[in-house]
Amino acid sequence: MGQPLRVGIVGLGAISGQYLSAFARLEAVRVVAVADLDAARAEAVAAEQGARALSVDELVSDPEVDLVLNLTIPAAHAEIALKAIAAGKDVYGEKPLAATLDDARVVVEAGRAAGVRVGCAPDTVLGTGVQTARAAIDGGAIGEPVAATATMMTPGHERWHPNPDFYYQPGGGPLLDMGPYYVTTLVTLLGPVASVVGTASHTRATRTVGSGPRQGAVIPVDVDTHVTGVLRHESGVLSTLVMSFDSVATRASEIEVHGQTGSLIVPDPNRFDGDVQLHELDGEWKTLPPSAGYRDAGRGYGVADLATTPPGAAARANGDVAYHVLDIMTSLLASAGSGTAVTVESTCDRPAPVPLSDAPGGTRAS
Missing domain, CATH: 3.30.360.10 (Dihydrodipicolinate Reductase; domain 2)
Incomplete structure (x- = not known):
């Protein structure tokens, strides 16, 4: 409690820059590892972030990673999410939750069975x-x-x-x-x-x-x-x-x-x-x-919201909403x-409103 959520990022395409920019000012999260098919890109981002460049399998099994941020292409969303869940990690992915509804159902059910949190953009x-x-x-x-x-x-x-x-x-x-x-x-x-x-x-x-x-x-x-x-x-x-x-x-x-x-x-x-x-x-x-809402928010605030959600409560950008x-x-x-x-066979609870506030968990001093 009180410690930043340690995040490992899989996939360092264009959207990753927006997440990294937001994470730089969010106290609730800290990037500790990155992985990408382009090893040179992973090494470069790791050096910028003070993180480690790992393979995907190394990242999802690393004990220093609390949450896997899945920024791969839609066709790989379910595969990476399920690897992370199997390793006991929380997972937050780019939208959609998976390329097919069947794959998304497997992800949500696996997360529930493993007792880990599943989150998904958009935030x-x-x-x-x-x-x-x-x-x-x-x-x-x-x-x-x-x-x-x-x-x-x-x-x-x-x-x-x-x-x-x-x-x-x-x-x-x-x-x-x-x-x-x-x-x-x-x-x-x-x-x-x-x-x-x-x-x-x-x-x-x-x-x-x-x-x-x-x-x-x-x-x-x-x-x-x-x-x-x-x-x-x-x-x-x-x-x-x-x-x-x-x-x-x-x-x-x-x-x-x-x-x-x-x-x-x-x-x-x-x-x-x-x-x-x-x-x-x-x-x-x-x-x-x-x-109402988080002021001056950016991509990644959903991860910070998840990090600061009390145990037993649903984060706002959660897997049930993304599945629905x-x-x-x-x-x-x-x-x-x-x-x-x-x-539409599924339903979800309407996410809790966000009071007018600054970043979840606070911001780092500039």
């Missing part, structure tokens, strides 16, 4: 943006919630990512890649989802890499690249979701929530902050001051394939 919902919107809804600012919309429209990640292949393989696509931010936000704001109906399209068989050393390379597309549908929350609220790698741009708000007496514009769920706007009946749009979010998304794809509504 953007812990920042002041989504949490201020939640506080407004819970406080009755829009009356009884009725409906929500969530929209993400882009031309595809191959335009900027030097190695975009996994975005177009099973476990990727706009829904499974970007959807976790939007669906986790909807669950945070409005509670779990009971059923879905959806449709999807697969418009191109290939994509062309637009930047980096592989610029001009043609990669196959094995997933649907435009998905839309309606989620029926257990509360009866209807959320409309549109996720696309086939568009150019949109002027629609990222997320809106509408109630009987007011409407909210929720900031970009890919970010931790942003303005929440409220329009009350017979009023006009106004910006709400931050009233993946169940919602895979059910939506199943509905698109069958043309019928699909019941």
Whole structure:
């Protein structure tokens, strides 16, 4: 108790830099080991962090590692998580929890059986943006919630990512890649989802890499690249979701929530902050001051939140929420394939709200 959670990171791709930047200021966590398929990259990051560069197997079995942070590609999420759990480690992974719902179920059940904690991104919902919107809804600012919309429209990640292949393989696509931010936000704001109906399209068989050393390379597309549908929350609220790698741009708000007496514009769920706007009946749009959430948060705050959650309590970015979010998304794809509504078999507790506060566990002196 009172000691930082000792973290070992598996996978040192682009997203790892954001975690390392946040960890540098968080008292609740300390990076002690790293592993990557690129041994030179692991050695370089280890030297920067004052950590050790290890193989994956060495890292997950190391007694100095309390939690394995799994930043591998989606296809490897379950494999690494299960290795960590088998070694008695807590595990926190990038989204989605696994590439398939069956694999995710195995991870959650293995963690529960082993008595270790399973956490999963996104933790953007812990920042002041989504949490201020939640506080407004819970406080009755829009009356009884009725409906929500969530929209993400882009031309595809191959335009900027030097190695975009996994975005177009099973476990990727706009829904499974970007959807976790939007669906986790909807669950945070409005509670779990009971059923879905959806449709999807697969418009191109290939994509062309637009930047980096592989610029001009043609990669196959094995997933649907435009998905839309309606989620029926257990509360009866209807959320409309549109996720696309086939568009150019949109002027629609990222997320809106509408109630009987007011409407909210929720900031970009890919970010931790942003303005929440409220329009009350017979009023006009106004910006709400931050009233909840971790201030100045960044990727990795979910790990710190887990580290500071009391024994027996559920961390906010937990595996049950991540599993339910993946169940919602895979059910939506199943509905698109069958043309019928699909019941979402899982549920989860709505995560605890975050009071307006600084970093969980405090920040290191600069």
